[in-house]
Ligand code: SAM
């Protein structure tokens with residue numbers, strides 16, 4: 272099941288406007304940052320009197336939130352945009368809107384390519400929504416600033432988990448990555464704003480927050496009174512009533528001893544480390560401009576497991592980077608064998624125009640990229656089979672997110688999916704669950720405690 276962020280609304284905005292009978296549909300692709308932005312768009316339109324619909328055919332405004340991190344994502348956005356030509360022909364009054372990473376610095380080019388789109392806006396320009404939804408103007412003062420998110424109490428009953436962006440942009444220049452060109456330099460939100468937001472989320476029923484950033488552990492370096500992620504974790508942990516804190520995505524360079532020991536000390540911080548490595552070969556890491564070595568990443572994972580013996584680890588890997596030889600690929604294979612991660616997000620390299628590596632020959636053939644991808648997939652499946660098999664009979668506390676395929680579904684503190692049957696209404700509850708069946712991808716269990 273895909274995690275759904277709760278609908279969120281801007282802080283200190285005027286009272287919501289009455290429903291105006293118009294509907295909007297938001298389609299999102301990409302990372303959790305995009306999901307958080309989509310939640311903000313939805314909340315803004317709801318405040319302005321619009322109603323959300325699952326069906327684009329029923330909508331007066333269709334908003335696509337795009338991702339261009341990989342070619343496959345960009346192709347999906349283009350396909351979706353083209354599929355809306357029919358809707359626009361049948362109902363010319365429908366407003367089609369495109370936002371997200373595809374838009375930044377590309378509006379002229381996109382206008383020629385997709386003339387049926389009514390509005391393009393940068394992820395930093397939420398106020399432009401007023402061009403298709405004039406009622407949004409009432410909230411424009413808030414929207415001009417860095418986005419602030421607060422829970423919509425009505426939506427909070429449906430989800431106990433919320434995304435909270437804490438730092439925007441990225442100061443790294445990994446040679447393959449488009450993000451810094453589309454999302455700009457790092458900008459941290461003030462610590463007090465984030466804590467106030469979490470307090471409001473908790474007051475409206477949220478039990479778990481995921482702090483978001485492309486380099487979430489670089490948090491605070493740019494603030495007038497510098498603070499770090501460890502300071503923020505301590506401040507958020509002190510919010511009464513909050514059960515769980517997660518954060519992603521971290522960069523190995525900023526994964527300090529202090530952050531790891533703070534994670535271990537604070538009761539609400541989950542024992543889960545999301546630390547992309549990208550490659551297991553030092554020469555490839557150097558050409559990726561990742562600024563760390565294979566051994567340094569292993570050291571960070573080692574310290575995490577030492578500080579939190581039950582910690583789970585997730586990472587990201589790219590195969591088929593320009594010039595990656597079989598020997599270099601096998602270094603990645605060997606690293607994953609050694610690290611035994613609980614989850615690996617695998618990607619086949621695709622050149623992104625404008626990045627450094629796009630100037631280099633994309634010389635690993637597509638079939639070879641697929642072979643390397645499949646080889647790591649098989650390795651990871653066997654590792655996850657073993658890791659999860661060891662969980663048989665163990666008891667985990669699970670935060671129930673909702674129902675999927677007729678069962679309750681939620682996550683352990685280590686972020687493993689766990690499904691179970693239970694006649695009680697457990698949405699948003701924490702329950703102790705004993706594992707009765709395992710698979711590489713999820714666990715099945717039975718509740719052994721009262722919900723809390
Ligand atoms: N900031 C994170 C980090 O430092 O690893 C990752 C953010 S990136 C937007 C998300 C993932 O997309 C990356 O971890 C990488 O594996 C993948 N990715 C980024 N650019 C890519 C490219 N050109 N080809 C294939 N995968 C790519």
Ligand code: SF4
Nearest residue numbers: 441443445448450485
């Ligand atoms: Fe992209 Fe590297 Fe920044 Fe991550 S750290 S967003 S991979 S440039």
